[in-house]
Amino acid sequence: MPSDVTSLLFDAANLMVIGMFVVFLFLATLIGAVNLIAWVNSKFPEVEVPVSRHQPSQSKSNIAISSGVVAAISAAIHQHRNNK
Amino acid sequence: MPSDVTSLLFDAANLMVIGMFVVFLFLATLIGAVNLIAWVNSKFPEVEVPVSRHQPSQSKSNIAISSGVVAAISAAIHQHRNNK
Amino acid sequence: MPSDVTSLLFDAANLMVIGMFVVFLFLATLIGAVNLIAWVNSKFPEVEVPVSRHQPSQSKSNIAISSGVVAAISAAIHQHRNNK
Amino acid sequence: MEKIQLLWDSTALAHFEPGQIVMMIVGALLLYLAIVKKFEPLLLLPIGFGAVLTNIPLAGFSDAGGLLYYIYHIGIETGVFPLLIFMGVGAMTDFSALIANPRMLLLGAAAQFGIFGTLFGAIALNFVPGFEFSMKDAAAIAIIGGADGPTAIFLASRLAPDLLGAIAVAAYSYMALVPIIQPPIMRLLTNEQERKIEMAQLRHVSKREKIIFPLAVLLMTILFLPSATPLIGMFCLGNLMKESGVVDRLSNTAQNELINVVTIFLGLAVGSKLSADKFLTLETLGILALGAIAFSVGTAAGVLMAKLLSRFSSQKINPLIGAAGVSAVPMAARVVNKVGLEANHHNFLLMHAMGPNVAGVLGSAVAAGILLALVA
Amino acid sequence: MEKIQLLWDSTALAHFEPGQIVMMIVGALLLYLAIVKKFEPLLLLPIGFGAVLTNIPLAGFSDAGGLLYYIYHIGIETGVFPLLIFMGVGAMTDFSALIANPRMLLLGAAAQFGIFGTLFGAIALNFVPGFEFSMKDAAAIAIIGGADGPTAIFLASRLAPDLLGAIAVAAYSYMALVPIIQPPIMRLLTNEQERKIEMAQLRHVSKREKIIFPLAVLLMTILFLPSATPLIGMFCLGNLMKESGVVDRLSNTAQNELINVVTIFLGLAVGSKLSADKFLTLETLGILALGAIAFSVGTAAGVLMAKLLSRFSSQKINPLIGAAGVSAVPMAARVVNKVGLEANHHNFLLMHAMGPNVAGVLGSAVAAGILLALVA
Amino acid sequence: MEKIQLLWDSTALAHFEPGQIVMMIVGALLLYLAIVKKFEPLLLLPIGFGAVLTNIPLAGFSDAGGLLYYIYHIGIETGVFPLLIFMGVGAMTDFSALIANPRMLLLGAAAQFGIFGTLFGAIALNFVPGFEFSMKDAAAIAIIGGADGPTAIFLASRLAPDLLGAIAVAAYSYMALVPIIQPPIMRLLTNEQERKIEMAQLRHVSKREKIIFPLAVLLMTILFLPSATPLIGMFCLGNLMKESGVVDRLSNTAQNELINVVTIFLGLAVGSKLSADKFLTLETLGILALGAIAFSVGTAAGVLMAKLLSRFSSQKINPLIGAAGVSAVPMAARVVNKVGLEANHHNFLLMHAMGPNVAGVLGSAVAAGILLALVA
């Protein structure tokens, strides 16, 4: 059994190294992502929309937008079907 | 297959006519019902009970009513058993 | 069938007596328990902790207490394993 | 043409059975009582509505795959809904009055004679041709005398699911009728002098006592009556959450949103048991009669016990408060207060009646445990 | 080394199928519409998120044992979630405007031509190679014209579960697009003079009428269209809880916490049906096209019916309010108000449009019942 | 007489096993800690109560058909409850501090050494006779070092359900003990000078960044660690609902009523795993010891990483904030603040510590995903 445990212990050490490596890799990449977001955000500053108190934002629908939704989905489907 | 579709199409037309007919019939009958309710309501005007602010209406129990409940249920059961 | 019913009725009477006896016994014992709690409580009067309004009691953790928790659980386990 | 025939066939008109119509009228009656007469509307409105829905021909609300079928099987058959209601009720209950005057527990005990006496009566009814109540049926019916909705539903779902609808309807109807049923009995068994008795003010109860109380009740139930622990355990959990003061957000949810959601579903599921073949039977008449007896006997037993207790007590006890021992919280306590005020305009018995009132809840849960242990 | 290989294999990068990537982009698009464009965010945000989650390779959200698998099977397959939403919507709906002017029901009826006309169109589409809609498929697609989310989901889950994702997405997308779709049609079918018509103020509706109304609707549905009783029954239960005024705590929970919880789960479950093999098909294109037609036809039918009704009516009717008959509560009524104001700055049609608007909800539930009776 | 014998047999007194009594005392101890010492009462109160209920002889709370049986199988075995809690926690979490200073993520990463180091330790414990932890057991135990309740319960329910009770109790107990465990380690590894360091104020974070952040986290998890998407996905859904601002009613329900209901049930279900045969074992002692090690190692790793980071950083970093990387939100951040104030009365580190604190939540969810991918 001690030999089994030794082999298990070896696996655990392995897992420990890989695990810490991946955690660091993942969170370090996330640092990059956050910095990227901040950078993009500073390039395209938010237009401060003075939210009117009088209209409920909940169910408001922005009319100014084209009905491009459906077009976009359609395009995606065509794309996909052609690729198949 | 086109012949199948034609027959299906015929069914769909059929369903369309019957469906719209039933929808109109149903909602037109409901108009009658609402008018009837309004008429009955105007005949027996609501007694404006000035709700007292001091007693919670939630769990209030109207004592003035006879215990006719049980009598009514009993009568219904007798009725039903005799009809069987 | 009447004889069956009679025997059933005897059982019911039996159950009635025992049931009422147990209900009384149980609740009478509870009287004793409540009196005991009140007595103990009066012996060790509650220290009126003036609850500060400023800190939320919800997630407060009392630091002054020793970490005896773990010790206590450990002791319980040892106790149990030895008794087996 | 064929489609129109199909449509007609899919109309209820072609499929109504007389029993379904009668049961819909019963459902409508329950809605009327709930909405117009304000009889226990929180339960009777969903029950009445469920009764209507379950009796619609072709709609299949209570058939496999139907909405009420799911709700019933998930919530009632498992016993989960009544237990969650009991937790919420526990989180709403204040035991101060009982802790201050624990002898009130004896009144809550005496009133349970409404249960056990009715059990005897239900079996005795078997001498009448047409009645064939088993001991389980009798126990489930008798619990109506506990005057506690979730306890009745829980026990009926365990012992006699077929009678569940009638038992629940009877229990809630009589609870709403408490202001009519109780006063005559209370007046019959007491004299003017007794009804005028004023009681001493209750002592202050400390927060610590209130926290320990549900734990003590639970401990005793565990030791002596484990079959009552589902009901009393959940009740004590709710009460502990409330009194401990450390989990207010859980306690608030248990006594508001959670109990509201469960109440809607519980009512609908109980209503779904109001089908003609289960409800329009001679048994239902027996259940209604026995329920009335149960409430009356419980009330009488409570009052008489209070008189007895008063005799052996140094402090005077107004025997009216014994009537609150049947539970029916808080209606019964209010009735006591009202009858007391009629005899003595300065006599406010409400707080004193809350003691036996909550004792009655414990008492009927204990009685349910006994029945589960000995009959199930 | 082996572990690193294992880790790479357990990375999504090695397992992505193109369809999954496209569907994630669709999900992201829905999130964009919900958050940035504020298109029906209460539904499209959870749907979009669910679409992303369900298409993650290896994560198995929609495989047996996955979170979305459980939610879908418990809530959608059983029909429970849409029915609970309908109960909550019922508890939020005020029928005053409709009771005051019941002829508005005819506008709600006319607008259902959006449903039945689309059903015909869906079958006609079968002449186009590649489309093979069965009658059940066609019925499920046509219900998009009802402009009512829970009704569409309920019917689709019953008749064509495979199309559920596309149908729900189309229904909610077009509901959000109502302010774009409807005005041109409304302007096309009416002249300046008609749009300027001001309508008489509505009479006061008594509490009693409001209580009886849901019961009358339920009774009629029971008698004539039992297949519609699940939807209309739960809707009427919610409305009755609200209007009766005796169970406010239940009504409040039904229209707040309960509907919120169910909305989160419903949205996630609908999103879980947005898988590449179900959504990236020719059928979806057909559904999107038919959905647009359904909304347009329904709007036109409502407006034309209003013009017809105005001719036979003593009091003038502004034909714009016919457009509100498609449901899409309360968006369609707001659009009517807005277009009305453009023609006449003193013309506030909102209250008048609420009548056909809620009539449209009933109308599409009735239509759903007809389809269930004749097609299922 | 026979009935009395039956009653005695139905009494717990005749059936208690010693282990059950011990476990009830453990449950009572947890209640004591929750109520009197206010140790994580939201979880420990229901857990303690569940532990008492599940050990009642004859009551069968955790047997098929019992209340706790249903709750456990529906909520924990499926993983649904911890995921819903995580969604609620996500809706309560503010990532501003982390977005303003993303390098804090490295502290959250370092603290996960508490997890992986403990995994090694758990396997090493197998050299001690009597311990036989499999790799799955070790992984489930190690996650205690994540200092995050729902993550621990989710992972334990997946990898080692038998150890779930002990692991959850250890996790919550040590989280409550954070104010005792952490300060000595923090003081040992830092000098007075370091503890006095004041940090620069954090920049303002825009609404858009806060909306994109959860989506970015989700995207990365999807790409690189799909096995972590259940946890991180639900967390990000909650956070997106909060930050998007378009579904406030859903977000509020998720972080209030829904999480409260689930917390009650989760606690009871975890408590139901505290049975004598599962808990009163040598393994539990090992788990308690390893848990303490995990917290200590995680704290130390965080502090050391902060010192390292400070060396390579232009702006000074107070190494104390590294201790917040273990999660235990918001307790660990408060402890950092307190220890910081002791060294420098003008040094408020709370906001700075929130960054590593929420980074620790992400870090331990990531670690859980790694363990699920490599061990499960």
Ligand code: NA
């Ligand atoms: Na009682």
Ligand code: NA
């Ligand atoms: Na509609």
Ligand code: NA
């Ligand atoms: Na952590």
